[in-house]
Amino acid sequence: MEQLLYEGKAKQLFTTEDPNVLRVKYKDDATAFNGEKKAKLEGKGELNNRITAKFFQYLAERGIPNHFIKVISPTEQLVKKMNMIPLEVVVRNRVAGSLIKRIGLSEGFKLSQPIIEFYYKQDELGDPLLNQDHIAVLELATEEQLMEMKKIAKQVNLLLNEWAEQQHIILVDFKLEFGSLDGKILLADEISPDTCRFWDKQSGEILDKDRFRKDLGQVTDAYQEILLRLGGNEDV
């Protein structure tokens, strides 16, 4: 019997007959500001399922193994079951979002090198920023695992930037999550406009969840545009 293992803000996670495989169902729910702002955006689940599949396939083909197995329906995909590390790894190429308040530079400022940050996945604490000492004391990851996550995050940044360049998109920042499987660190969770900031290079148009956060409207149209620039939606 398949069981609901976990329900997050935008996804549900189910067990499958195979103990090593989970089914992820992407929901239409959109939340922001740690759940304070909520809405249902018809079609978002399907778009994020397809977009995440495209990004994970793109990365796997270029040597970044990840948890993605296959898309099984418009809103569902199978993934490898892993021990999730409760950290959000954010990679930033330009100043936006919470970085504006932290370092005081203006939105869009191009950083001289990517900034990598770790946040504690803890809703009750509001997902605070952690340094390596916090992570060590809380035993969230070993030093070796942290180094590996950083290394993979930088490689993902290079590869996503390659795609973004070709598609005339500015990759402002994004968030990754990792798990461990058989002693190896693997990329997991999702990569979608819910977890990245994308700006159109020509028009400056925002093509990500900031459209929802800032009440700009046409949220799913922007997600659809990202899917198109990933090569369309021919899967399933």
Ligand code: C5P
């Ligand atoms: O809000 P902030 O500027 O710190 O977000 C940095 C990046 O991480 C953004 O692309 C945002 O969408 C993503 N993020 C996320 N999940 C969170 C926090 C941030 O996907 N819980």
